[in-house]
Amino acid sequence: MAQIDLNSDVGESFGNWTSGDDAAILRTVSSANIACGFHAGDPLTIRATASEAVANDVVIGAHIGYRDLAGFGRRHLECSPDELAADVLYQLGALEGIALGLGSHIRYVKPHGALYHAMISHTGHAHAVIDTIAAYRESTGRDLPVLLLPGSIALDYAAEAGLRGISEAFADRSYNPDGTLVSRREPDAVLHDTEQIVENMLRLAEESVLIARDGTRIETQAESICTHGDTPGAVAMAQAVRSALEGAGVEIRSFA
Amino acid sequence: MAQIDLNSDVGESFGNWTSGDDAAILRTVSSANIACGFHAGDPLTIRATASEAVANDVVIGAHIGYRDLAGFGRRHLECSPDELAADVLYQLGALEGIALGLGSHIRYVKPHGALYHAMISHTGHAHAVIDTIAAYRESTGRDLPVLLLPGSIALDYAAEAGLRGISEAFADRSYNPDGTLVSRREPDAVLHDTEQIVENMLRLAEESVLIARDGTRIETQAESICTHGDTPGAVAMAQAVRSALEGAGVEIRSFA
Amino acid sequence: MAQIDLNSDVGESFGNWTSGDDAAILRTVSSANIACGFHAGDPLTIRATASEAVANDVVIGAHIGYRDLAGFGRRHLECSPDELAADVLYQLGALEGIALGLGSHIRYVKPHGALYHAMISHTGHAHAVIDTIAAYRESTGRDLPVLLLPGSIALDYAAEAGLRGISEAFADRSYNPDGTLVSRREPDAVLHDTEQIVENMLRLAEESVLIARDGTRIETQAESICTHGDTPGAVAMAQAVRSALEGAGVEIRSFA
Amino acid sequence: MAQIDLNSDVGESFGNWTSGDDAAILRTVSSANIACGFHAGDPLTIRATASEAVANDVVIGAHIGYRDLAGFGRRHLECSPDELAADVLYQLGALEGIALGLGSHIRYVKPHGALYHAMISHTGHAHAVIDTIAAYRESTGRDLPVLLLPGSIALDYAAEAGLRGISEAFADRSYNPDGTLVSRREPDAVLHDTEQIVENMLRLAEESVLIARDGTRIETQAESICTHGDTPGAVAMAQAVRSALEGAGVEIRSFA
Numbered sequence A, B, C, D: 001m002a003q004i005d006l007n008s009d010v011g012e013s014f015g016n017w018t019s020g021d022d023a024a025i026l027r028t029v030s031s032a033n034i035a036c037g038f039h040a041g042d043p044l045t046i047r048a049t050a051s052e053a054v055a056n057d058v059v060i061g062a063h064i065g066y067r068d069l070a071g072f073g074r075r076h077l078e079c080s081p082d083e084l085a086a087d088v089l090y091q092l093g094a095l096e097g098i099a100l101g102l103g104s105h106i107r108y109v110k111p112h113g114a115l116y117h118a119m120i121s122h123t124g125h126a127h128a129v130i131d132t133i134a135a136y137r138e139s140t141g142r143d144l145p146v147l148l149l150p151g152s153i154a155l156d157y158a159a160e161a162g163l164r165g166i167s168e169a170f171a172d173r174s175y176n177p178d179g180t181l182v183s184r185r186e187p188d189a190v191l192h193d194t195e196q197i198v199e200n201m202l203r204l205a206e207e208s209v210l211i212a213r214d215g216t217r218i219e220t221q222a223e224s225i226c227t228h229g230d231t232p233g234a235v236a237m238a239q240a241v242r243s244a245l246e247g248a249g250v251e252i253r254s255f256a
Helices: A022-026 A043-055 A081-100 A113-121 A123-140 A153-160 A194-207 A232-247 B022-026 B043-055 B081-100 B113-121 B123-140 B153-160 B194-207 B232-247 C022-026 C043-055 C081-100 C113-121 C123-140 C153-160 C194-207 C232-247 D043-055 D081-100 D113-121 D123-140 D153-160 D194-207 D232-247
Strands: A003-010 A031-035 A059-064 A108-111 A146-148 A165-170 A209-211 A217-219 A224-227 B003-010 B031-035 B059-064 B108-111 B146-148 B165-170 B209-211 B217-219 B224-227 C003-010 C031-035 C059-064 C108-111 C146-148 C165-170 C209-211 C217-219 C224-227 D003-010 D031-035 D059-064 D108-111 D146-148 D165-170 D209-211 D217-219 D224-227
Touching (some): A003 A022, A003 A194, A022 A043, A031 A043, A043 A081, A059 A081, A081 A123, A081 B043, A081 B081, A081 B123, A113 A123, A113 A153, A123 A153, A123 B081, A146 A153, A153 A165, A194 A209, A194 A232, A224 A232, B003 B022, B003 B232, B022 B232, B031 B043, B043 B059, B043 B081, B059 B081, B081 B123, B108 B113, B113 B123, B123 B153, B146 B153, B153 B165, B194 B209, B224 B232, C003 C022, C003 C194, C022 C043, C022 C232, C031 C043, C043 C059, C043 C081, C043 D081, C081 C123, C081 D043, C081 D081, C081 D123, C108 C113, C113 C123, C113 C153, C123 C146, C146 C153, C153 C165, C194 C209, C194 C232, C224 C232, D043 D059, D043 D081, D059 D081, D081 D123, D108 D113, D113 D123, D113 D153, D123 D153, D146 D153, D153 D165, D194 D209, D194 D232, D224 D232
Parallel strands (some): A003 A031, A031 A059, A059 A108, A108 A146, B003 B031, B059 B108, B108 B146, B146 B165, B165 B224, C003 C224, C031 C059, C059 C108, C108 C146, C146 C165, C165 C224, D003 D031, D003 D224, D031 D059, D059 D108, D108 D146, D146 D165, D165 D224
Antiparallel strands (some): B209 B217, C209 C217, D209 D217
């Protein structure tokens, strides 16, 4: 039977500020990218979110980011590889401590925002992140795959380090024929048609193929689908994708 | 043979700002209270400090604090017990992640600054801290004593929770006859005479007795001596205490 | 003709996190308590909010707070009076710089959250805040009233310092016979009945009287009504209060 | 009579962490680059530093930086030009409020660290900074020159905006024949010989010439010399430069 993972960003509230309908999205996805406090997520929010993930049998992943609350981790920060490595390790440990108290563990890692983009081609930052995850896996003795954009140089480094690199597809984004995302600066970068999105994701789960906006068939290794929970429309979309996949006999199951 | 622990605060630098001669103090003490990032200590500093502690066979303790870098954790912050509990757990996990990468573990916890003082009589905060440490010990399965001021209500809560509470004495402070510290507002609160300090600490290690400033003998359970590393004079004092204790056949050894 | 001020907290977003419908509330009130970056409000948010206030002829006030983004300024922070004084001055200057660029000025000050509550009886913090505002007024040469809870000790200090202290009433809160607010821990602390609220606020504007929950008439000097903009219901309530007051011939006008 | 300015970074302490011997350096320089709280400088430090500058007749400049305390403003932060503009305006206002209370004003602006380097060629950030300073000067009606590295694109933008751009030379750095600084990665990037430094700075003040490390004479428009106060050696160097200049009849005087 075909299977695929659904992941989403959660735990991104901070103190009095809330972000996203985590409760709804945690009933929908199989993998939860939980903010670790550097780009979002205060400890109380993180603990509540991790607890809700555990209650819903959703796998906990560490959504690591640059130290930049004011920028939500979306601004590139040219820290040194050593600083980044220590910042990442600190975040992994903090979330693991919280997961442990819930009888659980971090089961994967996903870089967030500008750090996610740095994984594509910033060799210093990509190495720092991958090496830190590999060392952390070594010290815990547990598998720790890393979720990335297809084509990221960090996927190569992960392979070299013996880490599982997992590629993801974006349910609501359109693709260029070479498999890269259409830039958000272009008008048709974001998809809004539920039917089209559902159809695309079914094809992905069943045939490992994405269709570029010019019709090109793109073979892809994506094992996970990134969905959003930050608006009611986004949650509904994620739920529609899940229902359609399940209806077609595709198992929704984390890669981790 | 008599034995006693020497502890000191380390890892309190932050980014470009340095604090204390950690290298020197880590060659002197048996227990290192390592800042966890909330009152001081960026991840790179924390990792370097923990690494130095391991290299010197110094036991790693988590020096947890209020979330207040601008105040160095020395200002009482009336957060809710739930917020505090989550903040403490986050700090424990973060430091544990770093220790793990060095083949080590957090072996005890010491609250810092205003949080240390809150442990004396702030029931809400004392319960939050003790309950969090007890739960964390439970989830890791490792002993996790907590280092406190004698007379702290948190020592009672620790006993109820089955945690080892460890009392400490201050090498450079004078005592009232009831065993409390002479307030810093009084002129003779801080001791500067190395000979007197060394004599006091020898008596403490060998007879479990402190001498109050009026001459009263105070029986004490202190198993650890708090020393400082933030000035050259403080480091020299700590080294003098260690030398004198060792010279008298007292073993310097962590309680943890 | 009777007149009264309506004030509300705005500019409380932070980076990616939004808070409140500032655009709607700025079409409703006469005085805008703009966050200054210490409890909420990044500079870009502050500037956009101040600009919107100016566009709506709403008076700009500095909503000063403790340095505590994680707690939204709602947790008492026992900083020293000197630290608080400098923190307040910094916030006043920052907002004034932004107002200046819009051809405007800070016209009043309102402490936020836990700092607002500290003004009631924390003599050290009340003095620090009032003295700082008084000195700032002196250095700018412009009037700078301060908005406070009736009964605050800071109102006495303001009078001594030659500052105008302005008392405010809360549209949606019920009152004890002595003029204090019914604690939020009691079930009827918050009013939800628009008709009742409107009636209360009309009486306040026309007769300077509040009715306690037991029916006692309370003479009050409140020159401003605090309303909220953080939920659609709160905005609607504020709009209903404004409409009713205007319909009754009461002028909505800032005290500043 | 020849004249030149000496500038130095001050106010870079933060809470419990101290940085530099500000008291000594403020007795030496004519212009004080005071940190504004984003890369360093808590409000209490800023106020004390500005007060000391005023007491020593040293001109106050705003040392603006990226929002990055953990990185001391030395890491490039790819914020949007709008975010940067608002961050800069906020910092200018905050320092101006403090200066105002001392009967003084900000008299110039110097970008710090990574932001200083961004002024060389990052068009978006250079425009954001210059436009903000130009607008702030407009709203205050006071001259507000900006201190920059020779060759910075921001100097061109300043000229276009009608701002005075001031170039500075570095007392302790060696120069390439094209007038750029020798990279810190090269062994002879930093000068340590007091006699050589003093000779260089005398030549600069009297002939507007720097000598490159290969002996090339570089005509330069530098009107200010950047000195340091972060080590005892640096302070002594700054004092030696001042003494030598004064001994040669060069007036030490701010450009602002």
